[in-house]
Amino acid sequence: MNRNTIGFIGLGLIGGSIAKAIREYYPEVHMMAYMRSQDTLQKAVAEGIIDEACAGVGPEFAACDLIFLCAPVSTNARYLEELKPLLPKTCLLTDVGSTKTDIHQKVEELGLTDQFIGGHPMAGSEKTGYENAKPHLIENAYYIITPGEGVPENTVQNFVSFVASLKALPLVLDYRQHDFITACVSHLPHLIASSLVELVKDLDGPEELMKRIAAGGFKDITRIASSSPDMWEQICMTNSDNILKALDHYQQQLSRLRSEITGKEAGKIHEFFAASRDYRNSIPEASAGPLKKTFAFYCDMVDEAGGIATLATILASGGISIKNIGIIHNREFEEAVLRVELYEEEAYKKAVELLRRYRYTIYER
Ligand SMILES: NC(=O)c1ccc[n+]([C@@H]2O[C@H](COP(=O)([O-])OP(=O)(O)OC[C@H]3O[C@@H](n4cnc5c(N)ncnc54)[C@H](O)[C@@H]3O)[C@@H](O)[C@H]2O)c1
C-alpha cells in the first residue's frame, strides 16, 4: 500500500474499527485523527492506534495520503468544505456514511469528484463509540465502494485492494443504487424495529407485562432500535426519497396482510409465511460479517452450588477459553440452561466433545 499517512475525522464505532484494523495489518502507517472527545482521542493514542491527536481539522491533514470521514453523514459532508482548501490533489478522500447521494452531491459541488471514493462497510452494531470499536468488525462484511466520476481506475482498484486487505468484501456500486438498496435492507428495517418498540410502549399496561414477557422474537427484531438517534436522524434526512419508496411498499404489504387476516384467508397467510421463510433461508451467511459468527452451545444446568465453576474448570482443563457464559431462560428449553460461547469453531467442537464425555447434555443450535 502506498498510503503512508492516514487521517480520520470521527473515531467512533466505525472509524475506530477501521483504524484498529489498519493498525493490525499495516503497523507502520502513520495515523492522525480528530474527534470531539479529546479524552477518547488520547486513549486511542495511548493504545497505539493513533499516532497524532488533532485538536481540529487543520493544516496537519494536508500530510495525509488518505482521509476517512467517519462522523454522521451530514457532518461528513460539512467537513469536506473545511478540508477542500487544505488538501493537495494527491490526497484521496473517503467516507463510511450509511447514505451516499448527499455526500456525492457535496463532492460534485466542491469539485472534488476526482479525489473522492465513497465507502460504506455493511457491518456495525447498535452500540456507538470508540470503546466498542473492534479491529475485526468489518471482516467478512461487504464494504460498498462508490467512486466519484473522475477518479482514475487504478486509484479505485488500489482502494478496492486496500479494503480487501482489511479482510472486508469490497463491492463497487453506483451511489444511487447503493441508496435504494440500503433503504430496503437497512434503513426501513431500522424504522420498523423502532416503531415496533414504540408500539409496545404505547400498548403496554401500567404493570409493563409486555416489556417483561417480550422474548427472543421481539428482542431479535428490535436489537437495532438501540442504535444512535443522531446517526439515524441524518440517514432519514439524506435518503428520504428511497426510504419513502420502501415504506410505501411495506405499507401496501401490511394492508394486504391486514385484509387477509380480516377475511380469514388462511391459505394466503400460509403462503406469505412460507414464501418469506424460503427467501430468508436463501440469504447466504457468507456476507454476515463477524458479528453473526458465534460459536455457542447450550448445556443443561447441574442444580448444585458451583455448577458453573465445575463446567468452567473442565473447559479450562482442555485449554479452552470461554468468551461468554450465562444462564438463560428461553421457551425453547424446559428448564434454564447455560449458554456457553467460545471464541472459534475449533474450541467449540472440542468443548462439546469434552463436556459430553463428562455426561453433560449439550444442545447445539
Ligand atoms: N453504526 C453502524 O452500524 C454503522 C455501520 C456502517 C456505517 N455507519 C456510518 O458510520 C458513521 C459513523 O457512525 P458510528 O456508528 O461510528 O457512530 P459513532 O457515534 O460511534 O461515532 C461517530 C464519531 O463521529 C464523531 N462526531 C460526531 N459529530 C461530530 C462533529 N460534529 N464533529 C466531529 N466529529 C463528530 C463522534 O465524536 C464519533 O467519534 C456514520 O456516518 C454512519 O452512518 C455506521
Ligand SMILES: O=C(O)C(=O)C[C@]1(C(=O)O)C=C[C@@H](O)C=C1
Ligand atoms: O448490525 C447492526 O446493528 C446494524 O444496524 C448495522 C447496519 C445495518 O443496517 O445492517 C446499520 C447501518 C449501516 O449503515 C450498516 C449496517
